[in-house]
Amino acid sequence: xxxxxxxxxxxxxxxxxxxxxxxxxxxxxxxxxxxxxxxxxxxxxxxxxxxxxxxxxxxxxxxxxxxxxxxxxxxxxxxxxxxxxxxxxxxxxxxxxxxxxxxxxxxxxxxxxxxxxxxxxxxxxxxxxxxxxxxxxxxxxxxxxxxxxxxxxxxxxxxxxxxxxxxxxxxxxxxxxxxxxxxxxxxxxxxxxxxxxxxxxxxxxxxxxxxxxxxxxxxxxxxxxxxxxxxxxxxxxxxxxxxxxxxxxxxxxxxxxxxxxxxxxx
Numbered sequence: 001x002x003x004x005x006x007x008x009x010x011x012x013x014x015x016x017x018x019x020x021x022x023x024x025x026x027x028x029x030x031x032x033x034x035x036x037x038x039x040x041x042x043x044x045x046x047x048x049x050x051x052x053x054x055x056x057x058x059x060x061x062x063x064x065x066x067x068x069x070x071x072x073x074x075x076x077x078x079x080x081x082x083x084x085x086x087x088x089x090x091x092x093x094x095x096x097x098x099x100x101x102x103x104x105x106x107x108x109x110x111x112x113x114x115x116x117x118x119x120x121x122x123x124x125x126x127x128x129x130x131x132x133x134x135x136x137x138x139x140x141x142x143x144x145x146x147x148x149x150x151x152x153x154x155x156x157x158x159x160x161x162x163x164x165x166x167x168x169x170x171x172x173x174x175x176x177x178x179x180x181x182x183x184x185x186x187x188x189x190x191x192x193x194x195x196x197x198x199x200x201x202x203x204x205x206x207x208x209x210x211x212x213x214x215x216x217x218x219x220x221x222x223x224x225x226x227x228x229x230x231x232x233x234x235x236x237x238x239x240x241x242x243x244x245x246x247x248x249x250x251x252x253x254x255x256x257x258x259x260x261x262x263x264x265x266x
Contacts, residue, residue, distance in 0.1 A: 004033045004106045005089045007082075009072050010041040011056055015094040017046030022265055024051055026098035030217075033106055038082055038089075054082040059148070061155040069166035070151055070158070073134060077170075079145035086142055093135040095221040097192075099210065099264050102217055105188060112140040114174050117220070118183040119167070120194050132174075132181050134167035135220035136189060147173045187213040192221045192230065200252035207256040225255050227265055233257035 006027055010020055024037050025048075038052045047053060057075030059066060079085060088109060109115055116132030123129070150173060151158055162169045174181060190196070196208040196219060208230065210219070221227045224236050224243045235253045236244045245253035 002034065003036050004031070005036050005038065005084060005087050007038045007040065007076070007089045007091050008094055009056070009076060010039060010043070010094060011067055011071060017043075019094045020051065021046070021048045023092060023094060023096060023098070024048060025266070026264060027092070027102065030098050030100065031102045031106060033103065038084075040076070040082065057081065060152045065155050065159065069164055070169070073166035073170040074148045074151040077144035077148040079142045081141045084141040086140070088138060088140050090138045091134075091136065093220070093222075095226055096135055097219040097221060097227055097261065097264055098217065099219055100215065100217040104215065105184070105217055108184070109138050112143050113182045114139045114144070114178070115182045115184055116171070117189045118186065120191050129181065129183070130171060130175060131168050132171045132183070133189075133220065133222065134170060135222055136184070136218060144174075146177065185215070187215050188217045190216060190219050192219050192225070193223060195219075196258075197255065203252060203254045203256070208258045210260060227261060230255055230258040231261045231265065
């Protein structure tokens with residue numbers, strides 16, 4: 001692979017240009033490969049030179065589904081995504097903190113297989129190995145168009161079954177067609193929530209730590225708390241958010257300033 005195609009997506013105001021720029025710089029710092037970095041967005045002001053800007057993917061569905069999580073998990077499955085048909089792409093969420101070298105990751109995929117993180121919350125029971133955590137996944141553009149087509153044809157049915165669990169929808173459709181999911185090695189990806197945070201009883205006394213994992217490449221800040229919030233020591237800075245700590249929940253919905261993030265998020 002002479003050039004690695006990295007993609008991200010940004011819509012609305014949850015993330016800003018600085019989030020994209022920091023991800024772009026972190027990936028460039030942590031690989032020896034040449035990177036073509038694509039940002040799919042309708043707001044392009046402030047993005048650094050070197051970032052290739054592409055229009056948001058479109059979903060032929062009613063307005064209420066236009067800019068849900070399915071814009072990522074279904075929209076990015078477009079068979080001619082940004083003119084990248086036939087090329088392998090590596091998707092990173094904007095809440096991804098790159099903490100290690102990515103060369104092994106970029107060299108890992110074989111053939112036209114789809115690769116994703118094994119979801120930490122669903123590694124036991126009936127969902128074992130059946131749900132991918134979509135903070136980082138890789139696929140060959142042109143092989144997942146059936147997922148976008150299905151969502152566009154049956155959006156109400158998908159919503160009734162999965163609601164906002166768009167990564168479960170993505171995983172289920174890949175398994176339906178190919179039989180199983182290919183997962184990245186476990187030690188490469190860790191969750192801030194599950195692997196960095198102290199036990200709930202100790203969160204007022206100890207700051208989160210970096211997991212000791214061989215070859216660790218990325219920490220995913222899925223859900224609450226985000227990267228900037230952890231850096232500041234704030235569980236959730238939006239008082240209107242349903243997960244903003246109130247009452248007894250303040251006892252465990254707490255995070256101390258996580259200063260080591262500064263070393264990687266710049």
